[in-house]
Amino acid sequence: MTPVRKAVVLAAGRGSRMRRPEPGAGLDPGQEAAADDGGKAMMPIHGRPFLDHVLSGLADAGLTDVFLVVRPGYDAIRAHYTAHRPRRLRLAFGIQPEPLGTANALLSAEAFAGPEEFLTLNADNAYPVGAYRALSELGGPGLVVFERERLLAKSNFPKERVAQFAVLAVGGDGFLERILEKPEEKDLAASAGEVLLSMNLWRFSPRIFEACRRVPPSARGELELPQAVGWAIENLGERFRTLRSGEGVLDLSTRADVAAVSARLRGVEARP
Numbered sequence: 001m002t003p004v005r006k007a008v009v010l011a012a013g014r015g016s017r018m019r020r021p022e023p024g025a026g027l028d029p030g031q032e033a034a035a036d037d038g039g040k041a042m043m044p045i046h047g048r049p050f051l052d053h054v055l056s057g058l059a060d061a062g063l064t065d066v067f068l069v070v071r072p073g074y075d076a077i078r079a080h081y082t083a084h085r086p087r088r089l090r091l092a093f094g095i096q097p098e099p100l101g102t103a104n105a106l107l108s109a110e111a112f113a114g115p116e117e118f119l120t121l122n123a124d125n126a127y128p129v130g131a132y133r134a135l136s137e138l139g140g141p142g143l144v145v146f147e148r149e150r151l152l153a154k155s156n157f158p159k160e161r162v163a164q165f166a167v168l169a170v171g172g173d174g175f176l177e178r179i180l181e182k183p184e185e186k187d188l189a190a191s192a193g194e195v196l197l198s199m200n201l202w203r204f205s206p207r208i209f210e211a212c213r214r215v216p217p218s219a220r221g222e223l224e225l226p227q228a229v230g231w232a233i234e235n236l237g238e239r240f241r242t243l244r245s246g247e248g249v250l251d252l253s254t255r256a257d258v259a260a261v262s263a264r265l266r267g268v269e270a271r272p
Helices: 029-036 050-060 076-083 102-113 129-136 148-154 185-189 208-214 225-236 257-265
Strands: 006-010 065-070 090-095 118-122 142-147 167-170 176-180 196-204 241-245
Touching: 006 050, 006 102, 050 129, 065 076, 065 102, 076 090, 090 102, 102 118, 102 208, 102 225, 118 129, 129 142, 129 196, 129 241, 142 148, 148 196, 167 196, 176 225, 196 225, 208 225
Parallel strands: 006 065, 006 118, 065 090, 142 241
Antiparallel strands: 118 196, 142 196, 167 176
């Protein structure tokens, strides 16, 4: 079985939460500038963009080709990595013309993926290298899942944020059955036993692109990737095997996250 070598990194988000000023965030001038731009992926962490750590983890896991989905017009991500090409990865870029949601963003990577399966992840999350590697070697579509309490204990985000993550229904055979996107507290309280969460780390087949084109808009008026996955399950018969991870994830969504992420990455070398 040949491991997947391609990954799509969704980096076109406008960073509205990162733009919001937060008293006591303690950012340096370079970090303030990145935050004002909504630049989560390009937030300087010990002198390197946070995205360097994300890309370094992919390279450590054996990925070789990465497609970065970015904003139209001048984009700091595209400018930086055009001038500073990674040594261990081949990069390509795609543009999401309008902020229409993550499923819409993924469509820009269709030619890059071609007939092959590929990983998909957020640019503002640093996931465990072991999770990348296991997903790469899975042998079919799937996703990494996290148990809520363990994820809270090992990550940098507060309980209030975790309450907004997608909750998963997983069958006894280990395959995903349903996604409840951004549940309310009453939905979490009603869950029996452990609460399994998605952090948007996926392995897709090319059939996901049909789902991304055909999924209806969400209540927020966007084309969302979790809903496209649900559409693929219901309408295309696509099956997603779940892989459990007991590790944490670094999430860089707001200015308040910068200090905790910096502390976790102190002394960690990024080698994209």
